[in-house]
Amino acid sequence: MSTSDCLYDIMIIGCGPAGIAAGLELHKYPSIPKFLILEARDRTGGRTFTDIHIFNKNPLSVYYTPSDEDQIHDHFPYGTNSAFFDIDGTRLSESFIMEGIKIAEDLRENFGQGSTDKHDVSIYDGIRDKHEQIQDQQIRRFVDMYLGFIEQFEASNLNEISAKSFSAKELEADINDLALHTGYGSFLQQVVERNPLPIQLNSIVTNIDTPNDKNEPIRITTKDNRHYRTKYVLITIPLGCLKADTIKFTPSLPDWKQHAIDQMGFGLCNKIFMQFPSTFWDESLDNIFVASNDFRFFLCNPHDHMLTSLVCGNFARKLEQQTDEEIIEQIVQCLKPIYPQMPKPKNWLITRWGSDQFTYGAYSSFNVGATNETLRALATECYDDRVYWAGEHTNYDGRIGCVDSSFESSQRQTKRICNKLN
Structure with a gap:
């Protein structure tokens, strides 16, 4: 057992975009509060992909220096060059x-x-x-x-x-995405490197104990039995982890908070990246769409001979129970009627966010019964205003589901905690 002698002003649980945003926000203050970020993974960045959504309006854009290798493309699915096919390979007429x-x-x-x-x-x-x-x-x-x-x-x-x-x-919306040649995850890691933040990786938080006495510090315990004390906590873990009860709260969460966690939807979207020996489709295409009940959407990158298939919801959950080889074979069988001469991919990468113990899904959505008030409840502090919440699922005054949503929600909540400290 290891117990820190330090009493922190703020401890941030999770070093995805929301946790990073909190750290960057705290560094703006003349007198920086004493804080620490605990991240369960062996890396920072959380659920990051390869493009910045709505780049020109994205709060992360101020941290990025554009490269000639980046690509700006129309927001899916409204690419300018798309081909639509039926399951038998017939190209659908205009x-x-x-x-x-x-x-x-x-x-x-x-x-x-x-x-x-x-x-x-x-x-x-x-x-x-x-x-x-x-x-x-x-x-x-x-x-x-x-x-x-x-x-x-x-x-x-x-x-x-x-x-x-x-x-x-x-x-x-008439918006564009900026595809980063190094990847979104690498970009966020570079942000952290350029703005040194106190981060402890491989720190899986299991317990948060908040004493009834407000003068007593909150106690945080990790899976490897380390203990920390803090005045305030900002929780930025994904909604999927809150639904899975990966952290035990003592006392238990208020009923209104637990109800909001249960009520809000948390969906699943996976990407299947495939690189082929050559480009066998029309190189002018941005998207290939198939009127199928299974694999419907393919994003085209002819320069690297790559197709990316997007799958979601129940179908994505079903695929996560299969092997990579089984999934790739199904995609080949889907595309063969359209491109009979297509080769099998030589490389592939398949995300499985639903099976990831640090996410249990992709991003939030409004389930039946959920409203903007559900978001407000998810964002509202509790335990005598000592435990705060941020993440894309809490962004009640903006968009949800995206990295910039996490960033915005965390900036707002961090300012509120600092006001309490001051």
Whole structure:
């Protein structure tokens, strides 16, 4: 057992974007509070990918120096060059695509049907009757794929997403992403290196004990039996970990906090990166879309002979139970009718965020019954205003689900803690 003699002003649990944001914010103060960041992994960065979302409006953009190797691309799925195929390899005509989109958009007008101020339903429940009336199976496959853009964006299935709280504004926004040639995770690590922060890696927090006496420090325990004392705690771990009760709170969390944790959705979105010996598709394409119930979305990187498949929700959970080889073979069988001469990929990388013990999913979404008040409850401090909360799932005055959401929420909460200290 190791017990720190130091009494910290603030201890930050998690060194993903929210934890990093808190550390950077604390460094702005003339008199920097005494703080420490505990990170369960052997690296910083948390759930990071390869692009910065809405780069020009992203609070992280001030820390990045652009490179000639970076790429700016249209926000998925609205790439300028896309090809749509049916499962038998037929390329869908422009007239067919327009017909399918019209039907899908008509369904979207019914998303909130059955939802009232006091009663919420899922998006699928709102469109079920009209969806089941689609008789043409090819049209139905296309409509399902088109509505799948929403599922991919929310990392959840339509029968889980709240019809009342869902907003199409973000999905339809005229925005661009900046793809970093070194990767988003590497970028965040560089931010940490340029702004030295007190971080302890491989520190899995298991217990947070908050005494009733406000003059007594909060006690934090890690899996390897280290103990820390602090005046305030900022918890930035993913909502998936809160749902899985990876940290034991003593006393137990207030009922209103636990209810918010249970009510908010936490979806799953995985990426399957595949590199081929050569580029066998049209090099002008940004996206390849397949009207399939399984693998629907492929992002194209012809320069590196790479395709990236995006999978989400229940299908992504199912795939996590399979081997890499089984998944790759299914993708090959999906694309073979379109590209009969395609080779098998020579390299691949498959994310499994649902099985990751430090995330248990990808990002939050509004489940049926969840509202912006749920976000406010997730963000609200407790234990006599000594335990604070940040992360993409707490960003009640902005967007949720993204790295910049984590950053914004943590900046806000860190300022609140510093005001208490002062």
